[in-house]
Amino acid sequence: MTEIQVNKVGKVGVLPTDKALGFGKIFTDHMFVMDYTSGKGWHSPRIIPYGGLEAQPAMIVFHYGQAIFEGMKAFKTADNRVNIFRPYEYLNRFNRSAKHLCIPEMDVEQIHDALIQLLTLEKDWVPNQPGTSLYIRPFVVADEPHLGVKVADSYRLFIILSPVAAYYATGFNPVSIKVEDKYVRATKGGLGEAKTPANYAMSLAAQQEAYAEGFGQVLWLDAVERKYIEEVGTMNILFKINGEIITPALNGSILGGITRKTVLELCRSWGLKVTERQISIEEVFEAHAKGQLEEVFGSGTAAVISPVGELSWKGQKIVINNNQTGEFAQKLFDYITGVQSNKIADQFNWMEEVK
Amino acid sequence: MTEIQVNKVGKVGVLPTDKALGFGKIFTDHMFVMDYTSGKGWHSPRIIPYGGLEAQPAMIVFHYGQAIFEGMKAFKTADNRVNIFRPYEYLNRFNRSAKHLCIPEMDVEQIHDALIQLLTLEKDWVPNQPGTSLYIRPFVVADEPHLGVKVADSYRLFIILSPVAAYYATGFNPVSIKVEDKYVRATKGGLGEAKTPANYAMSLAAQQEAYAEGFGQVLWLDAVERKYIEEVGTMNILFKINGEIITPALNGSILGGITRKTVLELCRSWGLKVTERQISIEEVFEAHAKGQLEEVFGSGTAAVISPVGELSWKGQKIVINNNQTGEFAQKLFDYITGVQSNKIADQFNWMEEVK
Numbered sequence: 094m095t096e097i098q099v100n101k102v103g104k105v106g107v108l109p110t111d112k113a114l115g116f117g118k119i120f121t122d123h124m125f126v127m128d129y130t131s132g133k134g135w136h137s138p139r140i141i142p143y144g145g146l147e148a149q150p151a152m153i154v155f156h157y158g159q160a161i162f163e164g165m166k167a168f169k170t171a172d173n174r175v176n177i178f179r180p181y182e183y184l185n186r187f188n189r190s191a192k193h194l195c196i197p198e199m200d201v202e203q204i205h206d207a208l209i210q211l212l213t214l215e216k217d218w219v220p221n222q223p224g225t226s227l228y229i230r231p232f233v234v235a236d237e238p239h240l241g242v243k244v245a246d247s248y249r250l251f252i253i254l255s256p257v258a259a260y261y262a263t264g265f266n267p268v269s270i271k272v273e274d275k276y277v278r279a280t281k282g283g284l285g286e287a288k289t290p291a292n293y294a295m296s297l298a299a300q301q302e303a304y305a306e307g308f309g310q311v312l313w314l315d316a317v318e319r320k321y322i323e324e325v326g327t328m329n330i331l332f333k334i335n336g337e338i339i340t341p342a343l344n345g346s347i348l349g350g351i352t353r354k355t356v357l358e359l360c361r362s363w364g365l366k367v368t369e370r371q372i373s374i375e376e377v378f379e380a381h382a383k384g385q386l387e388e389v390f391g392s393g394t395a396a397v398i399s400p401v402g403e404l405s406w407k408g409q410k411i412v413i414n415n416n417q418t419g420e421f422a423q424k425l426f427d428y429i430t431g432v433q434s435n436k437i438a439d440q441f442n443w444m445e446e447v448k
Numbered sequence: 449m450t451e452i453q454v455n456k457v458g459k460v461g462v463l464p465t466d467k468a469l470g471f472g473k474i475f476t477d478h479m480f481v482m483d484y485t486s487g488k489g490w491h492s493p494r495i496i497p498y499g500g501l502e503a504q505p506a507m508i509v510f511h512y513g514q515a516i517f518e519g520m521k522a523f524k525t526a527d528n529r530v531n532i533f534r535p536y537e538y539l540n541r542f543n544r545s546a547k548h549l550c551i552p553e554m555d556v557e558q559i560h561d562a563l564i565q566l567l568t569l570e571k572d573w574v575p576n577q578p579g580t581s582l583y584i585r586p587f588v589v590a591d592e593p594h595l596g597v598k599v600a601d602s603y604r605l606f607i608i609l610s611p612v613a614a615y616y617a618t619g620f621n622p623v624s625i626k627v628e629d630k631y632v633r634a635t636k637g638g639l640g641e642a643k644t645p646a647n648y649a650m651s652l653a654a655q656q657e658a659y660a661e662g663f664g665q666v667l668w669l670d671a672v673e674r675k676y677i678e679e680v681g682t683m684n685i686l687f688k689i690n691g692e693i694i695t696p697a698l699n700g701s702i703l704g705g706i707t708r709k710t711v712l713e714l715c716r717s718w719g720l721k722v723t724e725r726q727i728s729i730e731e732v733f734e735a736h737a738k739g740q741l742e743e744v745f746g747s748g749t750a751a752v753i754s755p756v757g758e759l760s761w762k763g764q765k766i767v768i769n770n771n772q773t774g775e776f777a778q779k780l781f782d783y784i785t786g787v788q789s790n791k792i793a794d795q796f797n798w799m800e801e802v803k
Binding site: 152156160277280281 | 614
């Protein structure tokens, strides 16, 4: 176990009820912090009260965006234990993102240990109402103050925790999606497969325009031909066409989602035909015209599964499954959230108990 | 004039000599700060001692990169006056970048006033040795603490100042450039024409690989066909082919440099043929083969003009002007830096005196 200095708060906070939680606005009492200095490596792991940090105006993250993050979840069981969903999958991706951003490699075991210690201290912050969870946000920022464009010589790693409400407060409703034909999220040779601020900065203007037009999300197409499907806002996307599950292959500009991986593993274990390949928006519209587009849904850590009811592309709109949640999307959602909340046996070993 | 609250430091710092300055490592005593809150607009303009700021770990800039910046320069004349180079050009671009990042519009006159007040207070920090200047870095970060991906409801604007050394400490030497065929900086429909951290985060891995291979900079090609020239690292690029000045047109993925604009205006005033159009790397190599590629140079705020001595593309290398600084690049550099340092009459009204 890593030796971590612990500085506890004087008085602990109170976990609000489900309705007041929202997403990512409330934080627990403590956070994990660790520093990196060139020549010294990662050092000074510590758990300290959550709160403001001293930042220099010239730090590289503010100017040149050298930063990465992850988003994972922990759940409370009916008998008050805390389980984390696939922690090593997320932490290994964290390190892969680091490589894209020239951020020094981290010791996954050390971060894992730190997370376990932090969750042990904060276990009362894990909500237990149906659908709630504790959202875990590890992130690294380049904190060297320097205005030249360069790879930083110092970094700070944080793990912060936020209890979050049930994602579908008003039920599991299909979303209406705009197929984006003006903005581009990422390109081959870019940072699309890394979890880094740049990809999200890219999405803001498109998201604003789509909201203003009444859509709930944006579906990104490839940067080169503007026809191949990439991903949705903060999720991967999957299609059920004629009984087959089809999703864009990980081509370098798409984030390799852990929920995507989970869904594909589950579908294969259920005996479905699963194909990861290039798929164009025309193909999806044609499948719909032939009556073969059975379901469309997103997969991501926040919502787990998000059914898509409508797709609009250059003014043409198709309605999927009568704008109702598909049977298969519901089955996936029920299974994965069932395992997460300990109501279904964890036969794939997705969950790790915090002991 | 905007009413700005001023909180001065107790004891002012000392401007180091030229050699100790470097680029972007030393900051003046004070900075300008202003806040934005939804429903209230930009408010609380103030000049305070330069130093650490209180930052929340969950602020949107750390996670989703909602931020913009500018980079401009002030110069000291022989008779101790301070002149800024084309301030409105930079501040108007700052606002254009804000729009790309869904950051609320700023009042350019107000920021200009703030800059003048800050420079008046810090005039002793403007170095006066040949080639030195005071680098001015306005920037905005989204400081709302929120883990959902969204346009922030609060921002902080800063202007920080850094005295910088002569860029060419060892003389005005041509740089060797790698034409990048693996990484991509920006794409149409992306953020390439905004001055925002995402574009620089994109460049880090390519820059590291180019340095390791012995190159000084990277030349970016377009994201779609990977053949049209975009820009160099932190500069625009220009070619002198058969007496004509050719530079890539501003196509949406290239930053519209103020030095680029200055060079083009100057070339036109000198009666040269100036063309802004799509230009491929093959065309440049062919012009070289025909003996028509006279000069290649970058333009940017930091270096002003940077001659290119070698271009390497997929293992092929061309040497430009015998790897010597071209006569025309030298003429442009001498003219622009001459006006900046008040040695040449400012007939284009580029300079604004801080009064």
